[in-house]
Amino acid sequence: MKKSLLALAVLGAFAGAASAQSSVTIYGSLDLAVTKGNGGTAPNNGGNGTSKAWTEKQSNGSRLGFRGNEDLGGGLSAQFQIEHRFTPDNGAADPIFWKGRSYVQLSSATAGRIYLGREYAPAFWPAVKSDPFGWDGVGQMGSDMWAGYLTNSGVRVNNSVGYKSPSLSGLTLQAAVGLGEAVTSRAQGFNAEYAAGPVYAAMGYEKLAKGPATTDGNSVVNFALHYDLGMVKPIAYYARGKTNGGTQTHKYLMLGALAPIGGGTLKAAYGRLTPDAANAAGNSDALGAGNGTQTKLGLGYDYPLSKRTNVYADLSTARKKGTVGNVANGTTFTNNNVYAVGVKHTF
Numbered sequence: 001m002k003k004s005l006l007a008l009a010v011l012g013a014f015a016g017a018a019s020a021q022s023s024v025t026i027y028g029s030l031d032l033a034v035t036k037g038n039g040g041t042a043p044n045n046g047g048n049g050t051s052k053a054w055t056e057k058q059s060n061g062s063r064l065g066f067r068g069n070e071d072l073g074g075g076l077s078a079q080f081q082i083e084h085r086f087t088p089d090n091g092a093a094d095p096i097f098w099k100g101r102s103y104v105q106l107s108s109a110t111a112g113r114i115y116l117g118r119e120y121a122p123a124f125w126p127a128v129k130s131d132p133f134g135w136d137g138v139g140q141m142g143s144d145m146w147a148g149y150l151t152n153s154g155v156r157v158n159n160s161v162g163y164k165s166p167s168l169s170g171l172t173l174q175a176a177v178g179l180g181e182a183v184t185s186r187a188q189g190f191n192a193e194y195a196a197g198p199v200y201a202a203m204g205y206e207k208l209a210k211g212p213a214t215t216d217g218n219s220v221v222n223f224a225l226h227y228d229l230g231m232v233k234p235i236a237y238y239a240r241g242k243t244n245g246g247t248q249t250h251k252y253l254m255l256g257a258l259a260p261i262g263g264g265t266l267k268a269a270y271g272r273l274t275p276d277a278a279n280a281a282g283n284s285d286a287l288g289a290g291n292g293t294q295t296k297l298g299l300g301y302d303y304p305l306s307k308r309t310n311v312y313a314d315l316s317t318a319r320k321k322g323t324v325g326n327v328a329n330g331t332t333f334t335n336n337n338v339y340a341v342g343v344k345h346t347f
Contacts, residue, residue: 021071030088031060033312033342035138040336043294044318045142046133047338056089059137059314059342063100075109103160112165119162122174122191123204124155126224130237132256132267132298138338139298139314141271147241147252148275149220151206152184170196185211185218198228217246232259235269248276264303267314271296292321292333308346315339 035055037048048055065083072078083100086093103117123146133140143150151157162176171194178187189206207219222239235256242249256269273294300314320333 022069024066024068026064026066027347028062028064029060029344029346030062031058031136031342031344032056032062032088033059033137033314033340035338035340037336037338040318040334041331042318042320042333042336044138044296044316044336044338045144046136046138046140047316047318047336048138050336058087058089059312059340060134060344061085061100061136062088065100077107078105079107079113080104101156108166110166112163115160115162115164117160118153118156118158119160119176121151121155121157121178121187121204121206122162122176122189123206123220123222125174125191125193126202126204126222127237127239128155129200129202130224130226130235130254130256132235132258132269133300133314137300137312137314137342138340139267139269139300139316141254141256141269141296141298144271144273144294144296145222145237145239145252145254146220147239147273148243148248148250149206149218149241151178151187152208152211152215153178157187170194180210185209185215198230200224200226213245215245218243219246232257243276250275261301262303264301264310267298267300267302269296269298271298294318294320309343311341311343313339313341 033056035048035057037051039050039052041050063083063085065081067081068079070078080103082098082102084093084097085099101119103115103119105113105115107113127145128135131141131145135142143155157176157178159179159181160176161179162174164174165172171192173190173192175190180186185208187206187208189204191202191204193202194200202224203222205219205221208215208217210216220239220241222237224237226233226235237254239252240249241252251274252271254269254271259266275293296316296318298314298316300312302310302312304310316338318336323332
């Protein structure tokens, strides 16, 4: 009897060790807010466009995801992640089912990781980490932070082959190329991030090559600097984007801050996008025709009800110089104001 119990205990120990070497996690989030805009014609990232209707929509992209890890021994491991996106206000699934992320990778504790699949462009990380709103909701600075540039698939790159180094005293390096597969431009980029103590400093670069003349040579370079003072974290960010086959240059500057107040977090940001001078004459590119300088102010407050649930209130106002439509006969852009009150739950 004692020998049988001992054998069962040993087998149980080995089974526990084996299961600990491999794991799969199911995760997700649902986010919905009630929003209202004034119908202004100035572009406002995350806003309601020219609609004045009460609108229910997500601020943070709602998702259902799976990620897994397997310990291969000797400091080596394998991971995967797949992430589905949907809109919870109507239950609709995104047409690209695994639109969020879908990649597989091999990792070494000392040498870093190599990944293949659909993943964020390296230059995305200095931008999204610098937006106090995280590229979410009506207050976000969002894709304007790339100064007119976007990869062929948004901020994620299809067919990626990438590498990210381990942390070297706070410094990480990442490089990736998105194979065009004779269909679209080849996206190629890198970043360098330093995060230690109160400091975050980063730069990123992304460029499209070997594609149509309208995108071949399009690029973005960005820089970020944060310093956490405890009572407030000031953020500075700058980007320069090239569009229209690399012939037009646009500049973007953002100043922001995060501050812990009353158990929650106050968010504030001011961004300014200055298009190429030729663009103001009516040339059409990623920023549209007849564009002038556009600015946006975002304010918000997040309050956690628990580790998984938080409520928030955000608002923004956006302005733009120039005219809507034909430069000579168009109408002046009007301010676009919008606010949102919502709840986010993660699991």
